[in-house]
Amino acid sequence: MTGRRRAASLGKIEEGTGPARPRATDGAPPDTPEQAHASPPPESSRLRRAGPGVWTACVVLPASVSLWLMSLRDVRLDAMGDLGLLQALPVLFWIALGLLVLGFCVAAAARRTAHSCFALYVLTLIAMIHATPPMVEQELRYSWAWKHVAVVDAMLRHDGEVPNAGGFDIYNQWPGFFQFNALILRATGLESPLGYAMWAQVLANVLMLGPLLVIYRSITTDRRLVWGAVWIYYSCSWVGQDYFAPQAFTFLLCACVIALVVRQLPSSRLPRPGPAGGGWPRGRFVLVIVIEAAIASSHQLTPLMLISALLLLSLPRRNRRVALPALAGAVVLTAAWNATVARRYVSANLDSFVDALTRPEANIWSGLSRLGDAAPSQVMVSWIDRGLSGGVFLLAALALMTRRWTRRTPLLPLVLFPLPLALVNAYGGEMIFRAYMFALPAAAFLIAALLMPQGRRLPARMPVVAVLLAAMLGSLLFGYYSKEAMNRFSAQEVAATRYVTTQTPPGSVIISVTFAAPGLEMHYDRHERAEITQEGLQAKRLLAKDPLTGLEPLLRRAGDKPAYVILNRAQYADVHLNGEMPPGFMSRLETDLARSPDFTPVHRSDDAVVYRFAPPSEGSRG
Incomplete structure (x- = not known):
């Protein structure tokens, strides 16, 4: 084969199923710059040459959106019982959601589906899950979101620190999120965050798309694999810590830091501007430090999660020129904040933290054992949530065993980094769920690598993939909507x-x-x-x-x-x-x-x- 034909062949592989790989059976990303960075044809050109699968996906999407919007007119909030919003949603909503899953699977099975088509499917999924409650309910949902609105209001009324705070005192010591919202209100002239807090979950999940894409596209250029991982992430993110709260804010920022670090690692498959010997471009590193400072000033747990992630990423020698400077910045900023502004809280809770270090099994069990007095419906929902979480980690482990190329990526440390904190502190019984939330982005990519391997045709296996994706999404909705009777x-x-x-x-x-x-x-x-x-x-x-x-x-x-x-x-x-x-x-x-x-x-x-x-x-x- 001539050099020109060989280049044309590589171009076809890139266009259809992702980057060319030296070993088709291993599912690995390309190992040479020529393979990794071959320029794909423009999306408009791909659409003109799209096959029936792509056109089918493009037709199903607007049909699904139309049915979803029509279904919202028939939501009966007074019909909510022990399973919350699940009982109030009409049949048309479930048909629309089923069509969306089916359309995404058709798009994933097609060879020439464009990024824009995948993006529209994911944004529609976010809208169906997270925009449905604010579109059918009158007021801000969830009492803790109201409490955080009250904190912002108090800081505005008292021009900064909350006096005589009582239970609000912890927010004086980690005020970053609240001061950021107070700044927004002063800049816009709004009187309260109530108006936009209703849409916080939609906004948080849309913004999360950015760091997810940076992480996934730093590992592979295969469109189907990247967007499959994104879809799985949103289908399995049931923990519900994305409302108007500091933890949602800092989780997004933590994902941004990890994305910037992964993008800069030597294992990244994308071009990395910066020093020839590796390391950080100056402007990008300054951005990392600024984000780390915002995390350290806004939440107690997230800085520790970030430090754990950067520590594990820095263990391979080849990563240290990138991971160690970011790790040092996170450690210094967190230690400085906890030793000064948050010193009172840290000192008061140091004994309980040290005591928790000696009871790792109790820390994990504390989040799994609180079902004794709950309604039978909530016991069932809790087991569905646990089944989804266990299934995610099981599929991720299976991917690491069968997709050998994933072991050469940062995915394994990004799945494991929350585990040390889950062992050393219960965090009020929530640590095990927070650990799942932080591990999910990497686990979702591993599951996508298992279900949608690169360079292989999917039509034969798509029925199985569709059933798994539908099961994930259904389990998510049980965790997300089943308490709506008390949350709305x-x-x-x-x-x-x-x-x-x-x-x-x-x-x-x-x-x-x-x-x-x-x-x-x-x-x-x-x-x-x-x-x-x-x-x-x-x-x-x-x-x-x-x-x-x-x-x-x-x-x-x-x-x-x-x-x-x-x-x-x-x-x-x-x-x-x-x-x-x-x-x-x-x-x-x-x-x-x-x-x-x-x-x-x-x-x-x-x-x-x-x-x-x-x-x-x-x-x-x-």
């Missing part, structure tokens, strides 16, 4: 909380059963808060036996000020789904409050009621 709030619930936080005398005590009420922390400096499920075991037993008698210690905290009890629909759902109080407790409490002459309803709607406590000795005192 109606306008009436928001009005009740706004009343009790703004229209009641300063110094009052606001009592709720759980935290599932929108904005209880707003104007935190006006009131004291009491949450029944956060009381001690003895107090909860007394409340379960006699709700009014059990309330007395909480009411006494108000002194000569009034006390208010707020009950709302989401709290009913929270108690039922999580089982932190006995069955029927909420109904008994509301019945006893309604019958007692000491409690007066001062705000009532279909979804919420607020009772004011007026002791007999005070009569009708206002």
Whole structure:
């Protein structure tokens, strides 16, 4: 074969199934610059020559989007039960989602599918999963998102640090995320982040697409493999830490640092501008340091995750000129922040952290054993989530065994780096889930390498791949939507909380059963808060036996000020789904409050009621 024919042959391989490989059976990326960086034909040219598979995928996508948008008109939020939004979505929604999975599989099986087609499918998947709740619900979902809105509001009102913070004190020590949002509000003239916080999950997942693509395209130029990994990531990311929160912000930043490092490693298959002997271009390294500083100032856990990732990436000698400078920057910035701004929190919790080091098995088990009192539906959902997580790691391990070329990439350390932290700290029972979240980007690529090997035709195996992708996505939706009955709030619930936080005398005590009420922390400096499920075991037993008698210690905290009890629909759902109080407790409490002459309803709607406590000795005192 002549040199010209050989070059043409390589061009066809690049155009159709990804980069040429010296060993077709190994699935490895190209090992020579000529193979790795052969210029693909323009996307417009590929579309003109597209086969029936590509055209089918291009037709299925708008049909799926149309059906999804039509289905949103028939969502019945009042139909939500133990499985949340899953029970409220109409059949048309599931047809649209099934069509989307089918269309993506057709696109992946075709040889000439363009990047733009894959990108549209992934963006549609993000929209269907994450834009559906804000499009059908009236208010910001999830009580912790409301709390973070309250922190931003407090920092704006007090021009920086939150005074008399109480439970907010930790946010004074890691204020980066909140100060960033305060800066946005000052720059835009908005009064509150409530408007855009509703769309935080959509935005966080769209932005995450950037670092994912940088990581994956640093390992291979195969379009199908890159976008297959992206699709699998979004189909398996069930942990739900992408709402309006510091952890979502810093997770995205952490992924950006890892992407920049992986892009610069010697194993990268893409051209790397910079020093001839390797290392960092000056501007790019400055960007890494700036991002690391933002991470160190915004969250307690994420800097440690980043340090662990960079440490493992620096173990191979060939990576050290890139990984060690980034690692040193992360260590110095995190240590400096924890020794100065966050010193008070670190000192107060140092003993518990050291104690956790000696109980690695308890740290892992703490996140897996809290099912005893939950509703049967939530036990089932929890096992589905665990099955999805276990399946992800099992498929990733199988890929490492059967796709030998993946062992020459940074994927293995990027899957393993969260494990040390999962062993040394429980992080309130959430560490095992956070470890899964940080390991997922690399695990998703490994799964894609297993299911969609480079240089092989897929039509014969696509039915199996389609079933696996559908199973992943279905499992994700169980984890994501099953608690929607307690995570979503109606306008009436928001009005009740706004009343009790703004229209009641300063110094009052606001009592709720759980935290599932929108904005209880707003104007935190006006009131004291009491949450029944956060009381001690003895107090909860007394409340379960006699709700009014059990309330007395909480009411006494108000002194000569009034006390208010707020009950709302989401709290009913929270108690039922999580089982932190006995069955029927909420109904008994509301019945006893309604019958007692000491409690007066001062705000009532279909979804919420607020009772004011007026002791007999005070009569009708206002």
